[in-house]
Amino acid sequence: MPLSTRTRHRPGALTPVATIAVIVATVCVLPLGVILAAALDAGASEALAQLLRPRVGELLRNTTALVVVTTTASVVLGVGTAWLVERTALPGARWWRIALVAPLAVPAFVNAYAWVSLRPSLTGLAGAALITTLSYTPFVFLPVAALLRGLDSAWEDSARSLGLGPWRTFWRVVVPQVRPAVLGGALLVALHLLAEFGVLALIRFPTFTTAILDQYEAAFDTTGGAVLSLALLGLTAIVLTGDHVLRSRRTHARLGAGVRRRPQPARLGRWRGPAVAGLTAYVLLALGVPAYSLAHWLGRGGASILSGDLVAALWSTLWLALAAGAITTLAALPVAVLVQRRPGRLTQVIERVTYLASSLPGVVIALALVTLAVRWIGPLYQTPALLLLAYVILFIPRSMVSIRAALAHAPDGLLDAARSLGAGPWGTGRRVLLPIILPGLLSGFALVFLATCVELTATLLLAPTGTTTLATGFWAASDSLDYAAAAPYAVAMILLSAPLTWLIMTRNSEDPT
């Protein structure tokens, strides 16, 4: 049997897994095709006219400015705080590590609500950049902090011994090694900004995403909306390409596991005071303001906090999130298996496609599904099935990453051994494979579950009428500026997100060595 395995799976022959993986990838890429078809529906010249109108230029300026300002600010803040926490003799580093990840538990649109309800004049680029920076900086802090902690200081020591000063050592030795982590974080920030709707609607800073929603509200399924979606897709492609180019320019390898030398923490000296003050200010803005604001509005709401509507929304949210988690895990499994076991060109395409689709803004995916349902497959519009499909497309990579990591621990040889000892395919799957990959399946499930709990944009467009989730219930109240009524929904979402954030925080503070 082992001898024949190579020939049985000739490259090019589609196994059942590959077939399923291809189907999953096709479904994921469907929105792209739909948007293109919808944009060109009224003819290419009409689409071009819609694309070249001044409003698109205005939205392009706003969107680009926001991406540039917030991504830069997040990188500066994220790298700076990570360096302070991991590489300096900062007092209470353990606690700062937790405080700097904690903003992840507060959805960005809840953060915006917290600020705007206290300071209604907070609008425009400055307000949008402030809030998105506060909410998204952990995306940079997390990977950079993890990397800094794992760095072998031997390289730095060599650089120092060869005559470089501390600053030049940092720039020439540490920065290049940290680069992939910074780029990864920056990419995540930029993609989130392109997809962001809630924050920008509350702050009243129009970007492509908010304009697409406006078009949908005003005129439903239009060429204008599809063309704006295409423009947004173009920006997404630019961001992804930029990341790819920057990433592939240089690589750094460290051969052999070896023993890492932990660096000597830098002494802060007279910078100690300002560093602690700066961190305190940042944490107060990122966590203190939402906490104060929510407490304030909860207090104002009084006895109406636990309304029947809130309970109904909680149930719908939990139900949708459970279903989305289960379906996404099942859809991700064949793709993950294929990618992990059968590297090849087809596999690479499939993997890229699923990742690409999920980096599309939620509004684009939702609008594409609306168009699809209304124009071509009638009865699906405003059914739970369509909403769940959107969740699967949006969140499948979260599940895939976890499953792939787990599959790495289940080598083929182990399964072959089980078979040779007499276990059938089912027995092998149940008794050998499943126990090994179960943690991966579950963590993927949890990631999708939590993402679904706080998803706003796609849910606004696709939720079956009559179904209110925590996010849309929150949105309905805060959109009509009924801040007290919105507070309990916000708190419920934070409580649901807290366990996962806690998990990330504790993992983050573990010693990697």
Next chain:
Amino acid sequence: MKLTRLIPAFAVAAALTLTACGSGSDEATPELDPTKLTIYSAQHKNLVDAWVKGFEADTGIKVQVRQGKDASMGNQLVAEGAKTPADVFLTENSPAITVVQDAGLLAPVDKATLDQVAPAYRPSSGEWVGIAARSTVLIYNPSKITEAELPGSMLDLAKPEWKGRWGGAPTGADFQAIVSGMLEATGEAETKAWLQGLKDNAKIYQNNIATMKAVNAGEVPVGIMYHYYWYRDQALTKESSANTKLHYFKGEDVGAFVSVSGGGVLKASDRGADAQKFLGWITGPKGQEVLATSKSMEYAVGQGVASDPALPALDSLEAPKIDPFTLDGPKVISLMTEVGIL
């Protein structure tokens, strides 16, 4: 043994789960029940709930409501065409129902129902009927602007001296209805020029409530919105309107536009008789009484029915005389798109 050979088993499990989830969804989310009369409603939920409750108690006919927004719901009905599950469509403003009417999807409203409603609030087509009305108002903050400084006409707000000094919510169906009234009264060129003025001058808010709060907080001295948000807030806590007053343009100004909320019966409905009964009930004395006492603060349009006593009489507002049937919502959307508001 290759791991990949186990996958068909997983696929079967996946398919089973999907099916299970699919059928489970029917129980967990309120799907439409074919035995009930189905209302697609873009009107305020509180009002429609009160109507439904009264109608069900009176007639024994069970009703279910799908809540939505004017433009998206009107266009959804057009997209659904003959396959729509809807029996009745209720809007906040007439342009959305005109879109459905122009697609040939509405059945003529019973004559008895039409006759219950004052002639100014039903379209000449007779394919739908007014169910409520709301007036355009200028809200202002007396600590920021005196009454004498207020504009004489809503058209003045496009002039350069109003730059940065007024607010509105042009992305919403309410404001778009006001503009469709202007389009009808003044024509395309003037409306487009005014919209350009809006783009240059106005602070854009997401809805009427946000506009009202902004004026109340003194962010802008004046704003354009509908009257009932102000009266509702005044009747409750005054939290969002205590520092403000209303100004009615009157004199058949475009800013005195009264918007008619519409109700119609879908041709595709297989419960046409019940649907007509529902429309007759909400526009009849009982339905209009529910409206007048609901504190929704919208105007009643039934013949001889008085609105909430806090409101100035509807016929004292000197609204421009416009047939609501002719309002062209899609044109307004495309003008707003051209100018770059949408």
